[in-house]
Amino acid sequence: MEFTYLDNAATTPMATEVVDVISEQMANNFGNASATNYFGRQARKVLDESRHTIAKSINAKDSEIVFTSGGTESDNTAVIETALSRQKLGKHIITTAVEHEAILKSMAYLETLGFDITYLMPNSRGKITVDQVKSALTDDTILVSIMYGNNETGAKNPISKIGDLLKDHQAFFHTDAVQAYGQEDIDVKAEHIDMMSTSAHKINGPKFIGFLYINDDIHIPSFVKGGDQETKRRAGTENVPAIAGFAQAVKLITPEVKNERRDRYYGFKQKIQEILKTNNVPFEVNGPTDEHALNHVFNLYLPGVDRGVLLTRLDLEQFAVSGGSACTAGSLEPSHVLVAMFGEDSPKVNDSIRISFGKDNTEDEIVKFSNKLVDIIKDLTN
Amino acid sequence: MDNKKKRVVVGMSGGVDSSVSALLLKQQGYEVIGVFMKNWDDSDDAGVCTATEDYEDVAKVANKIGIPYYSVNFEKEYWDRVFEYFLDEYRKGRTPNPDVMCNKEVKFKAFLDYAEKLNADYIAMGHYAQSFRDDNGVVHLLRGGDANKDQTYFLSTVQQHQLQKALFPIGGMQKSEVRRIAEEAGLATAKKKDSTGVCFIGERNFRKFLGEFLPAQAGTMMTPDGEVKGKHAGLMYYTIGQRSGLGIGGNGKSNEPWFVVGKDMSKNILYVDQGYDNPRLYADHLEASDLSFITGLDYGDEFHCTAKFRYRQQDTGVTVHVLGDGKVSVDFDNPVRAITPGQEVVFFDGEECLGGATIDAAYMKTKKLQYI
Numbered sequence: 136m137e138f139t140y141l142d143n144a145a146t147t148p149m150a151t152e153v154v155d156v157i158s159e160q161m162a163n164n165f166g167n168a169s170a171t172n173y174f175g176r177q178a179r180k181v182l183d184e185s186r187h188t189i190a191k192s193i194n195a196k197d198s199e200i201v202f203t204s205g206g207t208e209s210d211n212t213a214v215i216e217t218a219l220s221r222q223k224l225g226k227h228i229i230t231t232a233v234e235h236e237a238i239l240k241s242m243a244y245l246e247t248l249g250f251d252i253t254y255l256m257p258n259s260r261g262k263i264t265v266d267q268v269k270s271a272l273t274d275d276t277i278l279v280s281i282m283y284g285n286n287e288t289g290a291k292n293p294i295s296k297i298g299d300l301l302k303d304h305q306a307f308f309h310t311d312a313v314q315a316y317g318q319e320d321i322d323v324k325a326e327h328i329d330m331m332s333t334s335a336h337k338i339n340g341p342k343f344i345g346f347l348y349i350n351d352d353i354h355i356p357s358f359v360k361g362g363d364q365e366t367k368r369r370a371g372t373e374n375v376p377a378i379a380g381f382a383q384a385v386k387l388i389t390p391e392v393k394n395e396r397r398d399r400y401y402g403f404k405q406k407i408q409e410i411l412k413t414n415n416v417p418f419e420v421n422g423p424t425d426e427h428a429l430n431h432v433f434n435l436y437l438p439g440v441d442r443g444v445l446l447t448r449l450d451l452e453q454f455a456v457s458g459g460s461a462c463t464a465g466s467l468e469p470s471h472v473l474v475a476m477f478g479e480d481s482p483k484v485n486d487s488i489r490i491s492f493g494k495d496n497t498e499d500e501i502v503k504f505s506n507k508l509v510d511i512i513k514d515l516t517n
Numbered sequence: 518m519d520n521k522k523k524r525v526v527v528g529m530s531g532g533v534d535s536s537v538s539a540l541l542l543k544q545q546g547y548e549v550i551g552v553f554m555k556n557w558d559d560s561d562d563a564g565v566c567t568a569t570e571d572y573e574d575v576a577k578v579a580n581k582i583g584i585p586y587y588s589v590n591f592e593k594e595y596w597d598r599v600f601e602y603f604l605d606e607y608r609k610g611r612t613p614n615p616d617v618m619c620n621k622e623v624k625f626k627a628f629l630d631y632a633e634k635l636n637a638d639y640i641a642m643g644h645y646a647q648s649f650r651d652d653n654g655v656v657h658l659l660r661g662g663d664a665n666k667d668q669t670y671f672l673s674t675v676q677q678h679q680l681q682k683a684l685f686p687i688g689g690m691q692k693s694e695v696r697r698i699a700e701e702a703g704l705a706t707a708k709k710k711d712s713t714g715v716c717f718i719g720e721r722n723f724r725k726f727l728g729e730f731l732p733a734q735a736g737t738m739m740t741p742d743g744e745v746k747g748k749h750a751g752l753m754y755y756t757i758g759q760r761s762g763l764g765i766g767g768n769g770k771s772n773e774p775w776f777v778v779g780k781d782m783s784k785n786i787l788y789v790d791q792g793y794d795n796p797r798l799y800a801d802h803l804e805a806s807d808l809s810f811i812t813g814l815d816y817g818d819e820f821h822c823t824a825k826f827r828y829r830q831q832d833t834g835v836t837v838h839v840l841g842d843g844k845v846s847v848d849f850d851n852p853v854r855a856i857t858p859g860q861e862v863v864f865f866d867g868e869e870c871l872g873g874a875t876i877d878a879a880y881m882k883t884k885k886l887q888y889i
Contacts, residue, residue, distance in 0.1 A: 444634045447587045451550070451635065464568035465576075465588025466555045515634060 138453045139500045143337075143493030144286050144314060144432050145457055149380070150339040150494075156383040157341060160376035168373050169364060178375045185375075185382035192385050193331070193348060194322040201347045201368045202378055206313035209332030209347035210237035210280075212358035212369075213309040217278045217330075218245050220355055224305055225275030231255045231263050231292075232475035234282050235311055236460075237332075239471070242280075255281075261290030261422045261476055268297050276306040283315035283331075287459070287472040287489055288422025289432030291315070298327030307353055313337055313345075317388050318397070318429055329353050335377070339494060340384035344377040400430035400492045403501045407433065407490070410505035416512050421473060421487055433490045434473075436483045440512055443467055445488060448511045454504050457489045520546035525639045525684060526632035527551050528624060529578065529586065531571025534643025534687055536578040536706045537695045541686040542641060543582050550635065551579040551586035554628060556595035556619075557717040577705040591627050598622035600717070604730055607753040610782040610889040611859030615715055616671045616828075625679040632682075639684045644668050646870070647688035648680060656680045658811050658870040662689035670828045673863040673873030677813040724754050736785035738765075741778065741797060749787040752780050757888050758798050758855025765789070779887040788887065799852040800881050805862050805874035808845045816871065823865045824849075826856050826876065832865055845874045852881070858889050 140148065149157075160181065166174030168182045183197070190197045203209045218228060230242055232254045242252045253271045255263050263281060272279075279301055284291045294310055301308045309330040312321060316331075317338035323331060330353075334345035349355065349368065361370030404420075411418050421434035437445070442458040443466070449456055459470040469484045477483045490504075527539040529551045543549045553575045555568050572588060579586035599618045606613035624642060632640045645661030645668045658680060661667040675683075687695050699707035712719075718726050727733075733751030740746060746765055749755065755777045765775050771791050778797040779788035790797055803826075810816065818839050823832035824847065834850035847862055856879035863873035879886045 441634075443587075443589055444631065447635055450585065450587075461588065462555075464555050464572040465553055465586075466590035 138455060139496075139504055141454060141456045141490045141492065141496065141500075141504060143496075144489065144491035146336045146342065147339045147493050148495070149336075149341060150384060150387055152387060153340055153380045153383045157376045157380040160379045164375065166375075168375055169362065178373075181379050182373055182375050185378045188382040189346060189385050192321075192388075193316075194324050195348050196351060198366065199323075199348055199351050201349055201365045202373055203345050203347050203369055204343050205336070205345035206235070206311065206332050206334035207237040208358065209334075209345050210235065210311055210313075211241050212347055212355070213330040213332060213349075214238060214241040214278065214280055215245065216355040216358050217307050217309070218248075218250055221277040221307075222250070225273070225277045226250045227253070227273050227275040227277065229253045229255065229268060229271045229276060229279045229281075229306070231257065231281055233257050233261060233285055233287075233290075233472045234280070235286060235313065238280055238282070238311055251275075257290065257472075257476055259476055260424075261285055261288040261472065263292045265293050265296040265300055269300060272300075272304065272306070274305075276304070278309060279306050280309040280311070283310045283312040283319065283321070284429035284432075285422070285472060286314045286432065287470055288434045288476070289314075289429035290422045291319070291428055294328065295326040302327040314429055314432065317385070318393065318431055320390070320393070323348055323350070330355075335381035335384060338384050338388060340381045341377045344374055344381050346381075396494060397426075397430050399496075399498075401426045402498070403492050403496065404430065404433050406498060406501050407435075407505045407508075410502065410509065414509040414513075416509055419483070421476065421483060431492045433492070434487055435490065436487045437512060438482065438486060439516055440486055441515070442486055442488050444515060445511060448515075449507070452507055452511070454507060457491070458487075459489065521548065523638040524548045524550065524636060525641055526628075526635055526637040527584075528628055528640065528642040529553055529575045530643065530712075531574035531578075531706065531709075532643060532712060533699050533704070533706045533709055534645070534695060535641075536574075536643075536704045537698050537702075538641050538643050538684075538686040539578065539584060540582050540698065540702055540704065542684065543584060545686075547639075549582070549584045550637070551575060551582075551584050552628075552631070553586065553588045554591055554623070555588060556591045556599075556623060558592050559717070559719075574706050574709065581702070581704055589628075589631055591623055594627040595619070595623055595717075598627075606859045607727065607731055609859075610752050610780050612756045612857045613859045614671075614861055615717075617674060617861050619716070620671050621674040625675050625683070629679060629682060637682075639682055641684040641686055643687060644672065644685055645688060645690075645692075646672055646685050648683065648685055655812050655814065656683075659688075659868045660865070660870065661685075663691045665829075666692050667829075669865075669870035670825055670861065670863050670873075673811070673861055673870055674807075674809050675811055676809065677811060680811060724750070727753060734785055736787065738787045738789055740769075740790055741788050746775070746789055752782060752785060752787060755780065755787055756855075757857045760793070780889055781887060782889055794854070796881075797886070798854050800856040800879035800886060801849050801852045802880040802883070803847050803849075803856050803862060803876055804878045804880070805845050805847065805876045806843050808839065808843045808872065808874040810872035811870060822871060825863045825865070826853060827860050835864070837864060843874070856886075856888075 166178035168178040186197050186200050190200045255267045307329040311332045313334045316333040329350045331348040336342040357368050359370045417438050419436040446458045458467050473484045525542050525547045529535045553572050603613045603615045645666040647659040649657045660669050738747045738749040759777045769791050773791040775789045778790040821836050824835040836848045838846045858876050860876050861873045864871040
């Protein structure tokens with residue numbers, strides 16, 4: 136028996152084509168891209184080509200892509216450096232209560248420095264509206280950071296509308312697209328996005344590499360201090376093999392591939408609900424139920440089912456899903472996203488699991504998973 | 518061996534004993550699952566929980582052995598069923614035994630329930646105790662092989678249906694042997710220091726900790742003859758027979774050190790007297806309640822056996838009178854020092870731990886000692 140991996144919002148398996156590219160680069164192209172010798176030029180060539188591939192994928196210019204260690208560093212950079220460098224223009228920042236910790240902890244840090252942060256609350260489906268942003272906006276607002284799509288519920292925010300609202304405002308518009316990149320069709324120009332965070336390992340690329348898109352019209356200082364790499368916007372020798380792997384992962388996601396996956400994942404959601412219903416297992420979907428969501432993320436409330444026990448049982452039966460983040464002692468914490476949606480006293484906060492799909496998942500696996508889920512829930516609730 | 522088909526959920530604390538338990542069970546062919554129990558929210562001001570280190574050791578050991586590991590949170594169960602009891606006993610001027618209660622309510626109840634939800638056939642931890650199944654299928658609890666480490670005192674309230682599910686892989690071993698096995702297997706916990714004291718207090722100052730939860734009421738400290746010797750910091754901080762912390766030196770009648778020989782809760786008086794062997798510290802009879810027997814077998818209304826009145830004490834011969842309604846009275850063959858209300862009296866028949874009850878009052882020559 137083999138493991139069925141349904142935790143793709145946490146990370147994804149690397150595509151074999153990506154592994155091949157990385158191995159090839161590691162074996163044969165070790166130069167420092169900043170070096171002016173032959174080896175440096177070879178590395179630089181791959182770096183430039185990779186940057187071009189990635190820039191094209193979001194309709195950005197090559198010069199607007201800054202490679203970082205991943206989503207967290209991109210988020211930290213966008214939020215903290217924007218705030219610190221623009222505080223003379225105002226100290227107000229708008230974000231949401233359902234952002235990733237990389238944003239929320241950065242905001243908490245800025246609060247200690249005297250910044251005023253507005254946390255927009257999501258509706259019961261996990262979404263933020265453009266009107267909420269509009270009413271929170273002031274003349275002192277210097278940054279609006281709102282995630283493209285949520286990593287726990289799949290709820291998508293009206294990014295292009297918010298971009299439109301902000302295009303004539305002094306506030307920079309940052310979006311954390313770590314979950315959305317590779318799933319959604321993103322056009323940073325059309326959507327008036329100033330900064331955007333991504334991560335390679337969510338799209339079958341390697342870990343510890345990502346990029347921060349920074350519109351050429353704006354400037355923020357480097358978060359990591361050191362050399363002049365990435366046109367002085369991110370110090371440190373570029374990890375060319377990982378960047379080449381990232382670009383390969385991006386190449387694999389053609390518009391057709393993207394569409395096929397969106398449809399397939401939406402079908403998976405329907406299938407799971409259908410099997411639960413047929414077997415009279417009570418459930419509710421946390422987050423959007425329509426297809427205008429990040430379809431690879433599916434959050435289910437299973438009343439009366441302890442998620443810790445359920446996850447352990449599923450793991451022992453070789454199905455990997457997620458119950459949210461764990462504390463450093465391994466026990467599950469209440470999800471801040473579900474708390475923001477339903478309140479901390481809601482049983483949904485503790486009795487929910489997240490299932491997230493990836494490129495290799497098949498309907499057959501989903502059916503097997505759903506049946507196992509039904510078996511375990513019946514066993515636990517009888 | 519058909520152990521292969523049997524699933525054992527091992528409560529792993531991040532210590533060497535439960536690490537070796539898991540290793541041995543794995544070697545015996547069981548399907549072993551490691552589970553770290555998080556029973557206490559001990560996050561410091563920076564939000565760092567110190568259980569982290571223990572959990573990381575569980576992860577290292579489990580990966581070394583090659584078993585899956587998980588974490589389960591029993592903070593609420595521990596608080597409601599162990600800590601509330603713990604505070605309550607102190608409020609009454611008694612000296613509770615949270616380890617007994619933890620085994621009874623958490624390790625052999627909440628944890629067993631959890632393990633059963635994982636379809637466990639057995640549970641195990643790192644207890645120094647042994648068990649034996651007789652021809653009738655009744656499981657008996659036996660003292661641990663290492664007399665110095667024997668933990669049957671803490672297991673005396675375990676019920677038959679719970680013991681039926683328990684395995685004690687290191688129960689027959691010496692501690693030194695357990696450490697040797699851990700070292701040979703390269704387990705990260707091989708040289709880890711044994712935990713000391715009450716688990717949730719750890720290395721912290723006991724008085725300070727207790728004072729955070731219970732208001733301490735200072736009062737008078739006097740001899741049984743009424744001679745005032747000073748102030749006490751709050752009766753809950755003192756245990757019968759305790760020497761340290763009295764804040765008074767020798768002198769007096771005999772120049773011997775001073776000991777707590779009694780308490781009067783209603784008057785908030787602490788009685789102290791001189792000499793480790795002060796006669797006021799000796800009892801020849803006790804009354805106890807919440808009697809339970811591990812096998813569930815009937816031992817009759819009156820029987821002779823041996824008993825311990827606190828952990829790691831020598832056994833004393835006793836005659837037990839079962840009074841019904843969970844109550845029991847116990848006569849000692851010889852007087853025993855510092856019988857403490859709130860602690861367990863645990864009965865033994867040779868190597869077998871029969872069960873126990875919670876001490877309510879101590880007597881000397883039919884006179885009740887003023888211990889609470």
